Amino acid sequence: MSVALDAVRAALRGEAAWLVGGAVRDRLMGRPLGDIDVVVAGDVRAAARHLGLSAGGPAFPLSDEFGAWRVMGPDRAWQVDLCPLRDGSIEADLGLRDFTVNAIAEPLGGGPLLDPHDGAGDLAAHRLRMVDPRAFPDDPLRVLRLARFACELGLAPDAATVAEARAHAPALERVAGERILAELTRVVSAPTALEGLELMEALGVTAAVLPELSALAGVTQNRFHHLDVYDHTLAVLQAVIDLEDDPAPHVGDEHAAAVRAHLATPLADELTRGQALRFGALLHDIAKPPTRTLHENGFVGFPGHDTGGADLSRTILTRLRASERTRAHVADLTRHHLRLGYRVKERPLDARGLHAYLRACDPVQVDVTLLSVADRLATRGDNAAPAIAAHLELARQVIGPALAWPAWRAQPPLVRGDVLARELGITPGPALGPLLAAIDEARYAGEVADEAGAVRYAAGVLAEG
Incomplete structure (x- = not known):
């Protein structure tokens, strides 16, 4: 520079x-x-x-x-x-x-x-101080910038600046979404992101720009969780940050470099995939308050918070004027963040099980696997130690195939749909989709390797009804 x-x-x-x-x-x-x-x-x-x-x-x-x-x-x-x-x-x-x-x-x-x-004196004192009380009414975005500078630079705002910023935080509701997103991205991307988010909450910034996140506070969970939803969310974010810094303990030494490279890849809105993963951590449980259910046995559940969270995260990011790619990416992270946990009892997955998981999570198969690890590490209620060990065992099995999945997916199909229809004597149409998907799964499992084998396999699927 x-x-x-x-x-x-x-x-x-x-x-x-x-x-x-x-x-x-x-x-x-x-x-x-x-x-x-x-x-x-x-x-x-x-x-x-x-x-x-x-x-x-x-x-x-x-x-x-x-x-x-x-x-x-x-x-x-x-x-x-x-x-x-x-x-x-x-x-x-x-x-x-x-x-x-x-x-x-x-x-x-x-x-x-x-x-x-x-x-210069304030820098030497590690102090963040407003130039003039008019700073915040002149541009309310400066209230959010206060939190951003505090966590990025390691400076502590003085009491007068905090009081003035808090008084003008509600005006952030009128600031353009893209300006909010730019500053929020800087907070979430900082090494001390949790400090920035905690200052945002204390200033009333979160209530103005991410009220859905503030709504997580005080939402209690079941016995498998040791934190309410808000504190759990921050713990997941910290686990993501730790995983970015050193993925090896969680994904294995052999995959650590590839995971780092993957997270450093640009995604959209000047976000890397690692920064987008941090937004996924912030929003993965965003639909827990409206889905919280107390069952007759007293057990607390959140049915549908994954799919509902995908919709809500998209709504939030649309409000912040994020690109469609960012909205879709974070929504997919939210939608699939429970999927690996559902497969833990099936470990180790066979080739068909791996294919089903990777195909369902595509194109966020690596990212959501990492999010699920962070989510599991931040869940330390009853039975935590064996549950974490089992989840990490499965994640280590999955991460290599997840990294390799784009290259697998890019291969040309063994047989084109029109050729398959002609060979099977069926009319081209919607029925071809499941047949081609079945061939792809069998190919991943090593059961078919060429066009003729693909046609025979599809014929067998048809014969079985």
């Missing part, structure tokens, strides 16, 4: 411009430099185009209303946002920012830092 900073300094030499926000803060903290924000006193459009031309990357407007421009480095290696100076001076501009640690400016042409609100 120093390449980007060098490019900015070279292109804007002679301009009245300042490095501001996270770039200054992160350099003071010794953190890797992320995206760069620059305030320009002159013509922002001209400065952005000049930077783009000199650096060899595109420049484009971000906002007609605020006059901001973005420049991307070659091959999108870096990103610089250029904004116009507000209220006539850099000091006044800094006074409009959210937190003191983000209200420090460094002149691009050199010179001492401009720090009118003692953001």
